[in-house]
Amino acid sequence: MSTRHLSDQKTYQDFVKGHRPPRLVFLHSVRAFLVGGSICLLGQGVQSLFVRYANFSIKDAGNPTVAVMIILSVIFTSLGVYDKFANWAGAGSAVPVTGFANTMASAALEYKRDGWIGGVGSNMFKLAGPVVVYGVVAAFFVALIRYLILHL
Amino acid sequence: MPRIGRHTWKFEHPAYVVSTGTVAGSTESQGPLGGTFDVRIQDDYYGQSSWERAEQKLFEHAVKIAMDKGHCSDAAVDLCIGGDLNAQLTGFFFGLRPFHIPSLGVYSACATITEALAIAAMALDSGFAETVLAGSSSHNGSAERQFRFPTEYGVQKPPSAQRTVTGAGAILLSRKPTQAIRITHATIGEVVDMGVKSPWEMGAAMAPAAFHTIENHLTESGFTLSDFDCIATGDLGKIGHAMVREMLDDAAIPTDSRLTDCGVLIYDFNQPEVFSGGSGGACCSLVTFGHLLNQLASGLWTRLLVCATGALLSTVTVGQSESIPGICHAVVFERV
Numbered sequence: 001m002s003t004r005h006l007s008d009q010k011t012y013q014d015f016v017k018g019h020r021p022p023r024l025v026f027l028h029s030v031r032a033f034l035v036g037g038s039i040c041l042l043g044q045g046v047q048s049l050f051v052r053y054a055n056f057s058i059k060d061a062g063n064p065t066v067a068v069m070i071i072l073s074v075i076f077t078s079l080g081v082y083d084k085f086a087n088w089a090g091a092g093s094a095v096p097v098t099g100f101a102n103t104m105a106s107a108a109l110e111y112k113r114d115g116w117i118g119g120v121g122s123n124m125f126k127l128a129g130p131v132v133v134y135g136v137v138a139a140f141f142v143a144l145i146r147y148l149i150l151h152l
Numbered sequence: 153m154p155r156i157g158r159h160t161w162k163f164e165h166p167a168y169v170v171s172t173g174t175v176a177g178s179t180e181s182q183g184p185l186g187g188t189f190d191v192r193i194q195d196d197y198y199g200q201s202s203w204e205r206a207e208q209k210l211f212e213h214a215v216k217i218a219m220d221k222g223h224c225s226d227a228a229v230d231l232c233i234g235g236d237l238n239a240q241l242t243g244f245f246f247g248l249r250p251f252h253i254p255s256l257g258v259y260s261a262c263a264t265i266t267e268a269l270a271i272a273a274m275a276l277d278s279g280f281a282e283t284v285l286a287g288s289s290s291h292n293g294s295a296e297r298q299f300r301f302p303t304e305y306g307v308q309k310p311p312s313a314q315r316t317v318t319g320a321g322a323i324l325l326s327r328k329p330t331q332a333i334r335i336t337h338a339t340i341g342e343v344v345d346m347g348v349k350s351p352w353e354m355g356a357a358m359a360p361a362a363f364h365t366i367e368n369h370l371t372e373s374g375f376t377l378s379d380f381d382c383i384a385t386g387d388l389g390k391i392g393h394a395m396v397r398e399m400l401d402d403a404a405i406p407t408d409s410r411l412t413d414c415g416v417l418i419y420d421f422n423q424p425e426v427f428s429g430g431s432g433g434a435c436c437s438l439v440t441f442g443h444l445l446n447q448l449a450s451g452l453w454t455r456l457l458v459c460a461t462g463a464l465l466s467t468v469t470v471g472q473s474e475s476i477p478g479i480c481h482a483v484v485f486e487r488v
Contacts, residue, residue, distance in 0.1 A: 003402040009347035086306025110302035
């Protein structure tokens with residue numbers, strides 16, 4: 001007794017592939033596009049409110065708008081809503097500000113029982129860390145290339 | 153001779169099931185088997201300050217319930233064998249702090265419970281113990297934190313993912329032949345690695361081990377599929393279950409509705425975020441002690457093969473791009 005599906009790893013990988021449920025790429029892309037766009041639209045609305053009612057210039061309204069989006073993301077993360085929303089929305093929920101705030105807030109929540117220093121302090125950047133590292137590295141090289149192009 | 157094959161033991165003095173204790177998490181309690189668990193908790197923190205402490209409490213209570221139902225104090229238990237998914241088996245050992253029982257922690261990932269049952273039955277058969285406890289636990293929160301992401305992190309999981317079961321199950325076994333259900337055989341699995349690398353495809357990683365153990369069990373024990381009323385794998389989920397079924401069919405071991413999976417049984421697939429089904433150290437113990445043994449006790453079934461399956465990954469091995477080996481140990485329960 002034996003099965004041909006386990007004759008070697010390659011055969012088995014093909015067998016696994018045959019059983020892998022299809023991912024609804026098109027549906028998920030549309031959903032991510034709409035949700036990501038809606039979050040950005042919300043941000044635009046907040047910015048317009050700052051410009052219209054708080055007399056900010058369009059440029060200056062950027063910072064308080066980002067702060068509001070961060071607070072909203074942190075509140076919904078803390079209420080246990082953001083992860084469920086993200087499971088449905090997919091990449092749409094990863095739009096920079098709210099997605100980044102969620103990685104920080106969720107890690108901070110998870111490790112608060114391990115103390116302020118060894119828990120929250122050392123783990124808060126667990127998920128956000130790579131974004132910061134590669135963001136800075138990429139920015140350095142882009143700046144370097146720009147400098148070389150303009151000065152040589 | 154108790155050993156009847158390279159993998160299979162037949163116990164001269166079977167281990168008799170005295171009682172079981174099951175404590176199920178909130179999602180598991182709302183599932184189709186909710187009514188079969190002794191305690192159904194509403195809050196997965198279970199009154200504790202962390203997921204890890206909650207898991208310890210779940211195991212402590214499952215042990216307490218099994219002993220209470222068996223009218224047995226900790227002083228009368230000769231040995232406790234079990235484990236969980238947490239590093240250093242803290243769920244098991246910390247959960248046993250209130251009791252004074254000689255204890256052995258064991259690990260085969262989600263196949264821990266059948267490993268514990270096999271060793272428990274061996275200890276009873278050899279006469280080294282008269283009464284043995286075995287059990288396992290898992291917690292969705294502590295497993296997410298250790299193996300995946302913070303629980304509130306927003307990420308989309310693929311449909312092949314599985315939900316780690318929150319709960320704990322314990323069983324009290326005795327050498328005294330006063331009970332109706334007993335463990336007669338155990339088949340110890342080999343480590344089987346077919347090169348699956350994705351930690352989101354644990355059903356596919358474990359299915360080959362389940363196939364090998366079922367095949368070895370049937371060859372060495374002399375049983376055929378028709379000798380069993382049910383063959384339950386541990387936590388292959390929908391996908392792994394379909395794969396093991398196809399492999400058995402291909403090996404001329406035709407399966408029917410007798411072949412099932414604890415990870416498929418524990419949830420209703422309309423429940424949110426259950427994906428391909430349940431997994432975790434408590435998946436097999438909750439379903440076996442809560443539901444499957446009831447089918448034997450009620451007289452509906454006479455023989456049951458439980459094949460808990462474990463994916464032997466750690467965060468380190470996944471980080472270093474190693475493939476995921478699987479293991480599966482099986483035990484036979486039968487009604488006298």
